[in-house]
Amino acid sequence: MKSRDCIPLVTERKSCSSCLCSLIPATALLCIVYFLGSSYVAPANKEKLSMWGVTDFLQSSNKCKSQCKPLGSEPLPEGIITNTSNLQMRPLWGFPKKEKVSTSLFAVAVGIKQKDIVHKMVKKFLSSGFVVMLFHYDGIVDEWKDFAWSDQVIHVSARNQTKWWFAKRFLHPGIVWEYSYIFLWDEDLGVEDFHPKKYVSIVEREGLEISQPALDTAKSEVHHQITARGRKSIVHRRTFKHGVNRTSCDGHSKAPPCTGRECYRWIEMMAPVFSRAAWRCVWYMIQNDLIHAWGLDMQLGYCAQGDRTKNIGVVDAEYIVHYNRPTLGSTVEKNHSTLQGGNKTYSHRRGKDPRVEVRRQSYIELDIFRKRWEKAVKNDKCWADPYQ
Known part of the structure; x- marks a missing residue:
């Protein structure tokens, strides 16, 4: 009886609530x-x-639509706006042939005196489906036309500029956003045992946002132990061996150069590989007035898109050779007796070795960058170091 009495009441409540x-x-x-x-x-x-x-509400809706558009494109309809671009070359007439779109970019600063090494590098990356971009720091472009691949690569020329100068001005994140990985290398690297496609597959599988191939210790000049190739591993993210200045690295080491917790010398700046997200961050960090990018590598960990101890590493399975040839030719002063050595110009009148001058300049830049970083951190009240 009670259940029967309750049924109409519940039904009435439901009908009333549905009406309301x-x-x-x-x-x-x-x-x-x-x-x-x-x-x-x-x-x-x-x-x-x-x-x-x-x-x-209506005003905020219109304002939101305007704010979502890129700066400067507010007067344009949303459907016509193209936020990014790429480095694919187009024919003067008609449309390009349907080809597989390149997913990675290889950019390298080159001089004509390293022609033999660069030729091998370019051939290997082009055959792997990469877009290739050459930064000519000596201003010589026509002499590269001897190679069949010359018309397939992008040439950018500016005398006596480093690859970081070129990268800041010609590798804007909006231009290279369509490429999954950006290889920004020096010219004195041997790639006989290096396979770009295999390297990319390893980096993707390991989740490395910033990386570099390991160095063949038998043929290379190794400056930092962490870049030396490990023969029993595919990737390593720290080193346990004795480093320079009697630095001992073990399982308890948290400081550089044993680990990347402080991200100092996790990778050298001669052969870095960045994911598109990491490169967008690094590009903003590159200083317009600095030359050799010393100091930049100290802070790369903040661009690792997460845990720097996991997302930055050295790939052992795909390794290269560092020949350590002199690169980046110096300007010849008038009436100076000179001797050409690689791409360097040595001045006997003053008894200066340009390599020493470069290192001195780099230490000056390192100090400048460090002071700028400390000042920026101090003045930015919204910035908090996630690794402290």
Whole structure:
């Protein structure tokens, strides 16, 4: 009996609530129509709209659409805006042939005196489907036309500039965003045992946002132990061996150069590989007035897109040779007796070795970059170091 008595009551409640639910949207819709219609009849009714928040909502909606557009494109319809680009070359007439789109970019600063090494590098990366970009720091471009691949690569020329100068000005994140990985290398690297496609597959599988191939210790000049190739591993993210200046690295080491917790010398700047997200961050960090990028590698960990101890590493399975040839030719002063050595110009009158001058300049830049970083961190109240 009790159950029978309860059934009508529950049914009545449901019917009442359903009626109320159906009336509320209808009433709200009528109110909106009324106020919207009255706004066209009497301007004074705009105050009513503002009281109900309708005007603010419409204005904020239009403002949001405008803010979502890239700076400078506000007057354009959204459907015509193209936010990014790529380095694919187009024919003068007709449309390009349907080819597999390149997913990675290889950029290298080159001089004509390293022609033999660069030739091998370019051939290997082109055959792997990479877009290749050459930065000619000696201003010589025509002499590269001897190679069949010359018309397939992009040539950018500016005398006596480093690859970081070129990268800041010609590898804007909006231009290279379509490439999954950006290889930004020096020219004195041997790639006989290096396979670009295999390297990319390893980096993707390991989740490395910033990386470099390991160095063949039998043929290379190794400056930092962490870059030396490990023969029993595919990737390593730290070193346990003795480093320079009697630095001992073990399982408890947290400081550089044993680990990347402070991200100092996790990778050298001669053969870095960046994911597109990491490169967008690194590009903003490159200073316009600095030359050799010393100091930049100290802070790369902040661009690792997460845990720097996991997302930065050295790939052992795909390794290269560092020949350590002199690169980046120096300007020849008038009336100086000179001797060409690689791409360097040595001045006997003053007894200066340009390599020593470069290192001195680099230490100066390192100090400048460190001071700028400390000042930026101090002045940015919204910035918090996630690794402290």
